[in-house]
Amino acid sequence: MRVVGISNKTRYWQHYAFSNPPEGYRYTRGLDIPWHVLKVRNQFLAHTKCFLPLKHVDIYHTYNSVVANHRPWVIEVESYLPRYKPMRESHPLFKWGQRRLAGDDCKWLIFTSRNTFQMNRDKLVAAGVDPAKMVVLYRAVEQYLPGPKEASRFTILFAGNGFYRKGGVELLKAFQRLGRPDAQLVIVSTLEVDWGVVPTPADVQWTERTIADDPRITLHRDLGHDKLLQFMRRAHVFVSTTFADPFNNTVLEAMGAQLPVISSNISSIPEIVEHDRNGWLLEVTDRPSDAIADEIAEKLRSLMDSPELLTRMSGNSLAVVREKFDIDVRNARIAALYDQALA
Numbered sequence: 001m002r003v004v005g006i007s008n009k010t011r012y013w014q015h016y017a018f019s020n021p022p023e024g025y026r027y028t029r030g031l032d033i034p035w036h037v038l039k040v041r042n043q044f045l046a047h048t049k050c051f052l053p054l055k056h057v058d059i060y061h062t063y064n065s066v067v068a069n070h071r072p073w074v075i076e077v078e079s080y081l082p083r084y085k086p087m088r089e090s091h092p093l094f095k096w097g098q099r100r101l102a103g104d105d106c107k108w109l110i111f112t113s114r115n116t117f118q119m120n121r122d123k124l125v126a127a128g129v130d131p132a133k134m135v136v137l138y139r140a141v142e143q144y145l146p147g148p149k150e151a152s153r154f155t156i157l158f159a160g161n162g163f164y165r166k167g168g169v170e171l172l173k174a175f176q177r178l179g180r181p182d183a184q185l186v187i188v189s190t191l192e193v194d195w196g197v198v199p200t201p202a203d204v205q206w207t208e209r210t211i212a213d214d215p216r217i218t219l220h221r222d223l224g225h226d227k228l229l230q231f232m233r234r235a236h237v238f239v240s241t242t243f244a245d246p247f248n249n250t251v252l253e254a255m256g257a258q259l260p261v262i263s264s265n266i267s268s269i270p271e272i273v274e275h276d277r278n279g280w281l282l283e284v285t286d287r288p289s290d291a292i293a294d295e296i297a298e299k300l301r302s303l304m305d306s307p308e309l310l311t312r313m314s315g316n317s318l319a320v321v322r323e324k325f326d327i328d329v330r331n332a333r334i335a336a337l338y339d340q341a342l343a
Helices: 012-018 092-102 114-126 168-178 201-213 225-234 249-256 289-305 307-324 327-342
Strands: 002-006 025-029 059-063 073-077 106-111 134-136 154-159 183-188 217-220 237-239 261-264 279-282
Touching: 002 327, 012 249, 012 327, 059 327, 073 327, 092 106, 092 114, 106 114, 106 327, 114 134, 154 168, 154 225, 154 249, 154 289, 168 183, 168 201, 168 289, 183 225, 201 217, 225 249, 237 249, 237 289, 249 261, 249 307, 261 289, 279 289, 289 307
Parallel strands: 002 025, 002 059, 059 073, 073 106, 106 134, 154 183, 154 237, 183 217, 237 261, 261 279
Antiparallel strands: none
């Protein structure tokens, strides 16, 4: 049994993947300084791992982090590399990170989407990284049977703390324009403003007033992940027309619960949602908010008025997950990569 040292499993998808290792391997938490727990914001420290040699491991597997140890390692990536920004690329530490990625200890650069691979490839090759050790490997997501759904109420679900960045305002407008008393909107969000989209004070006031004044809208500001999954099982559709996201794992989790998805034609989302098969990808870049809202409302009406379409798209979400995001599919690929790295 070979041992893979991991840097952390703070996210739900990491818990799932690292709790279900490929055959012949087991995962163990490598011992390093937990900068994320200490709330250190320095990106070099947060995304460089120096593991203490207190546990036997055959290979390290990190998430977005460069390994300083002289031992075989692979890095799984969802954004840019090295993840040291706002450090300038000419900085000696940035250059050191590039050399570590190009070195013999780094066996694979595993990109979580083709979009991320294309975003990084040319710069990494220019820095001396062999393109032959760059691969695309999708995450895995758990699959759930649908739960009981209200027969008289069509449930629309939004989940994401970056409410304004993920298209929350556009969904609220669409829900108002939908004008259906048999529809309800469940929002799981802190309504925070994070990055990418900065709303005006008027937008924030309108959002909070609209949610508070409409009895068909329910807001959950602090909800555990297990409870979110239960909301997914009971909903009819998931909506997140995000304006900026490297991956959006919540969309994938909704598909694992067999929900059709209305999302955006940006970044990695088209690799997750298949347009017209298990949902729709809307154009959101440089497009008026009201136009996006009108299209969301149109797609919601289509699902509400056609049980056949709703059933077909729900089944197709599960099919897409089984084809590309199943744990057995991922483990077969990751085991082959580990085997080659340790050969």
